[in-house]
Amino acid sequence: MSIRFEDVTYVYNPKTPEPVEALHNISLEIEEGSFTALIGRTGCGKSTLVQHLNALLHPTSGTVFIDTFVNASQKKKRDKKLKPLREKVGLVFQFPEYQLFEETIEKDVAFGPKNFGDSDEVALEKAHEALQLVGLDESFYKRSPFEISGGEKRRVALAGVLAMKPKYLVVDEPTAGLDPLGAKKLMELFTKIHEAGSTIILVTHDMDLVLGYCTDVFVLDHGKVALKGKPNDLFGQDVSRFSLQTPAIFDFAFRLEKAGYKIDKNKLNRVEDLAKAIVEGRR
Amino acid sequence: MNVVEVKDLTYAYTEEKIVLNGVSFSLEEGKYYCLVGHNGSGKSTLAKCLMGLVLRFEGSISLFGIPLSGKTLREIRSHVGIVFQNPDNQFVGSTVADDIAFGLENKRVPHEQMQGIIESFAEKTGMIEHLNHEPSALSGGQKQRVAIAGVLAMGPDLVILDEATSMLDPKGKNEILNLIHSLRKENPKLTILSITHDVEEATRADEIIVFNKGKIILKGKPEEVFVHREELASIQLGLPFFYQLRFALEEQGMQIPPSVKDLESLEAYLCR
Amino acid sequence: MTSIALGKYVPYDTWVHRLDARTKLFATILLMVAVFLPMPTWSMTLLFQGALLVIISILLACTKTPLSWILSSLKMLWIMVIFLLVVYIVVPKSENVLGIAWSVNGWTVYWDSFAEAARIVARLVMMIMIGTALTSSTKPLDLTYALEWYFTPLKVIHFPAAEVAMTISIALRFIPTLLEDTMRVMRAQASRGVDFQHGGLFRRIAGLTSLIIPLFVSSLTRSQELGDAMECRCYDPREKRTRYRLFHFRAADFVIAFFAAAILVGVAVTSGLHLDFFSMMGVTTL
Numbered sequence: 109m110s111i112r113f114e115d116v117t118y119v120y121n122p123k124t125p126e127p128v129e130a131l132h133n134i135s136l137e138i139e140e141g142s143f144t145a146l147i148g149r150t151g152c153g154k155s156t157l158v159q160h161l162n163a164l165l166h167p168t169s170g171t172v173f174i175d176t177f178v179n180a181s182q183k184k185k186r187d188k189k190l191k192p193l194r195e196k197v198g199l200v201f202q203f204p205e206y207q208l209f210e211e212t213i214e215k216d217v218a219f220g221p222k223n224f225g226d227s228d229e230v231a232l233e234k235a236h237e238a239l240q241l242v243g244l245d246e247s248f249y250k251r252s253p254f255e256i257s258g259g260e261k262r263r264v265a266l267a268g269v270l271a272m273k274p275k276y277l278v279v280d281e282p283t284a285g286l287d288p289l290g291a292k293k294l295m296e297l298f299t300k301i302h303e304a305g306s307t308i309i310l311v312t313h314d315m316d317l318v319l320g321y322c323t324d325v326f327v328l329d330h331g332k333v334a335l336k337g338k339p340n341d342l343f344g345q346d347v348s349r350f351s352l353q354t355p356a357i358f359d360f361a362f363r364l365e366k367a368g369y370k371i372d373k374n375k376l377n378r379v380e381d382l383a384k385a386i387v388e389g390r391r
Numbered sequence: 392m393n394v395v396e397v398k399d400l401t402y403a404y405t406e407e408k409i410v411l412n413g414v415s416f417s418l419e420e421g422k423y424y425c426l427v428g429h430n431g432s433g434k435s436t437l438a439k440c441l442m443g444l445v446l447r448f449e450g451s452i453s454l455f456g457i458p459l460s461g462k463t464l465r466e467i468r469s470h471v472g473i474v475f476q477n478p479d480n481q482f483v484g485s486t487v488a489d490d491i492a493f494g495l496e497n498k499r500v501p502h503e504q505m506q507g508i509i510e511s512f513a514e515k516t517g518m519i520e521h522l523n524h525e526p527s528a529l530s531g532g533q534k535q536r537v538a539i540a541g542v543l544a545m546g547p548d549l550v551i552l553d554e555a556t557s558m559l560d561p562k563g564k565n566e567i568l569n570l571i572h573s574l575r576k577e578n579p580k581l582t583i584l585s586i587t588h589d590v591e592e593a594t595r596a597d598e599i600i601v602f603n604k605g606k607i608i609l610k611g612k613p614e615e616v617f618v619h620r621e622e623l624a625s626i627q628l629g630l631p632f633f634y635q636l637r638f639a640l641e642e643q644g645m646q647i648p649p650s651v652k653d654l655e656s657l658e659a660y661l662c663r
Numbered sequence: 664m665t666s667i668a669l670g671k672y673v674p675y676d677t678w679v680h681r682l683d684a685r686t687k688l689f690a691t692i693l694l695m696v697a698v699f700l701p702m703p704t705w706s707m708t709l710l711f712q713g714a715l716l717v718i719i720s721i722l723l724a725c726t727k728t729p730l731s732w733i734l735s736s737l738k739m740l741w742i743m744v745i746f747l748l749v750v751y752i753v754v755p756k757s758e759n760v761l762g763i764a765w766s767v768n769g770w771t772v773y774w775d776s777f778a779e780a781a782r783i784v785a786r787l788v789m790m791i792m793i794g795t796a797l798t799s800s801t802k803p804l805d806l807t808y809a810l811e812w813y814f815t816p817l818k819v820i821h822f823p824a825a826e827v828a829m830t831i832s833i834a835l836r837f838i839p840t841l842l843e844d845t846m847r848v849m850r851a852q853a854s855r856g857v858d859f860q861h862g863g864l865f866r867r868i869a870g871l872t873s874l875i876i877p878l879f880v881s882s883l884t885r886s887q888e889l890g891d892a893m894e895c896r897c898y899d900p901r902e903k904r905t906r907y908r909l910f911h912f913r914a915a916d917f918v919i920a921f922f923a924a925a926i927l928v929g930v931a932v933t934s935g936l937h938l939d940f941f942s943m944m945g946v947t948t949l
Contacts, residue, residue, distance in 0.1 A: 149560075149562070150530065150560050150562070257430060257431045258430055258431075259430050259431070284557075284558065285476075285554075285557045285558055286430070287429040287430050287588040287627055287628065288588065288590065288627070288628060288629030289429070289624075289627040289628065289629060290429070290430065290627065292629070313560045313561050314561070351562060353561050356632040357632075360632075360636065360654065360658070363658050364658065364661060364662065367658075367661075367662035368662075369661075369662075379632070379635045379636050379639045380639050380642075382636060382639070383636060383639030383640045383642070383643050383645075384643060386640060386643075386645075386661065387640070387643040387644070387645060390661075
């Protein structure tokens with residue numbers, strides 16, 4: 109069971125004078141149970157790719173397999189029932205706080221489960237569970253989603269997707285605009301969800317997050333998969349050609365290596381690792 | 392004379408919800424200040440007070456020696472520019488040129504001078520090739536550069552950046568920060584107050600003001616502020632990479648002299 | 664989203680594009696009136712409407728608007744054509760000069776009914792063509808300025824011409840942004856299980872609310888922030904402002920204005936100044 113792209117091409121505005129090819133013959137596999145990062149410069153095709161996971165977009169050519177669901181370019185070969193897929197793949201878009209609309213927070217979070225056929229009670233129960241998970245206690249349940257802070261809104265929106273208990277959780281720039289500790293807490297939450305058995309797909313510009321939390325990484329460039337592998341292997345090489353920043357830890361490690369330090373980059377994920385490597389490298 | 396003089400500034404939305412609680416500080420001409428604090432600490436309300444968007448405050452604010460009030464608003468605003476967080480919501484004109492012109496039109500700059508001013512500031516912000524572009528054809532970073540050009544064209548003495556980079560990708564963020572630094576070199580009298588939660592940006596500031604729950608809790612040069620590790624952590628702020636590494640090294644038992652103040656000097660120290 | 668051809672600007676640099684927006688607005692209105700003036704006889708109608716059609720076609724061709732755009736905006740007229748035919752056939756005029764087309768079981772269909780329907784459709788087609796020529800060669804913003812210029816005399820009666828123009832230009836500026844917002848919220852709600860196309864009435868209303876409320880909230884935030892930003896940049900609607908974009912009439916503008924006026928006068932004189940409002944709208948018998 110996994111997510112598999114086979115030769116997927118996607119073209120915006122086909123059959124017009126100005127078609128835009130966002131994905132070009134993409135083949136990749138996101139393994140179940142991984143914490144996979146999708147990275148690349150703005151406009152590299154990440155967001156387009158992610159929308160295929162939920163059949164919000166259908167490939168112009170090629171096929172996407174999500175477990176047993178088939179999202180193919182040809183209508184005939186495509187699975188028609190979208191609901192089971194959308195329950196399985198939870199998509200959290202950028203700035204999700206702009207999708208809140210219900211009178212109370214618990215109702216908003218219960219909206220997804222209810223759409224997938226849960227009764228009011230079950231949906232509310234799932235909502236409460238999801239709210240607890242994102243760190244919002246009972247005092248929030250009956251409040252309006254419009255009177256809380258921006259960071260809290262983001263967590264409510266996230267809970268709205270988590271309440272559907274997705275097997276695959278896709279998050280697009282979840283930490284954008286959050287303060288450092290807010291971002292850290294959110295990433296720790298994803299780690300927790302990952303450890304509980306979900307597959308996480310993280311779309312981000314923040315290379316420190318990729319290094320600190322992800323198990324696998326795909327680099328997209330001009331609609332193609334340019335690189336794939338483990339974060340530590342990826343940042344061991346020059347990534348600036350994809351307009352990616354080298355994480356601060358690796359950048360500093362490179363500088364020290366030039367001066368003769370020996371640093372094992374396979375174990376370099378946190379600042380503490382770097383400090384340890386420096387102390388050992390001196391001896 | 393100080394550019395900004397704030398004394399005992401207090402502001403409350405409602406009786407219980409006090410956003411600013413007795414804030415006092417002053418800003419000197421030509422310096423680059425970073426006001427840091429977590430989301431909801433009252434930073435942005437402070438910016439609104441300085442721009443006169445909120446006038447029901449207690450205490451006093453004066454800019455360039457002029458006390459802020461409804462009567463002096465127009466005069467003060469002609470000396471102060473602000474760049475907000477959301478690139479889309481401050482783009483007034485239908486093209487880049489029209490947007491830069493917007494402030495000039497309000498300031499009643501004669502038509503004959505406008506094109507020259509617009510072109511010179513579009514040049515400085517690297518947007519000269521996009522003069523006739525519509526906002527939908529621009530990236531977030533480009534829109535913010537237009538916003539900066541529009542503000543600078545009005546000839547301000549103080550520029551406030553209210554989370555101006557927080558919605559941008561790393562590339563856009565760097566573009567804006569580098570632009571700010573080159574502008575400061577060009578005009579040493581320009582004072583900048585950047586409201587941010589980006590602690591990396593704050594390491595480049597002349598002075599940092601740390602905000603929490605509507606109060607200033609720390610103030611000083613970066614190296615004076617970031618040594619207060621616990622206090623910063625307790626108010627949801629992280630540390631810049633250099634300080635994280637420095638503390639981690641110290642925990643490993645390494646002694647680092649106080650003269651090591653940034654990554655460059657740390658590198659030199661480690662490689663000596 | 665790109666299929667809305669009517670009212671879309673085509674960025675070319677033709678002589679029509681270079682004309683002053685005020686001139687184009689003036690000429691458009693005069694030509695539209697000319698198209699709608701009734702002619703005393705059918706032959707005159709055929710002659711004059713034909714002549715107007717040629718002139719308008721040439722104008723439109725000069726703007727280099729893609730023919731496919733014009734055809735696609737004319738497509739929806741078919742419903743109109745059928746509707747008009749039915750109405751005129753079922754309810755014929757009292758005077759019929761063109762004779763009987765056919766007569767079945769005492770139910771008479773006159774040629775006049777077809778002619779009448781054709782006349783109205785021809786007018787509509789020409790209206791659309793004139794409108795397209797204007798909007799495809801003039802930036803919306805320039806049109807706004809032109810409107811403001813025409814409304815300026817109304818300032819005497821405290822009509823807020825500048826504010827209205829500012830409002831229109833901001834609305835135009837934000838259309839793409841709001842479309843993007845709509846797409847974004849739709850995608851987000853679709854992944855939460857909303858089906859905007861299928862399902863019962865209740866589900867669909869719930870789905871629609873989940874789209875409209877977030878859009879409403881974000882538009883409010885946007886307008887609030889935009890207002891703040893404008894205020895901070897010294898905008899005050901009560902104060903005088905200078906202008907970045909100025910308009911200048913050139914020789915071509917006077918020629919076109921004169922040309923349009925001449926056409927209108929010519930048509931008006933021929934029509935014998937039968938400026939009866941109802942017959943102008945083509946609804947004499949309705």
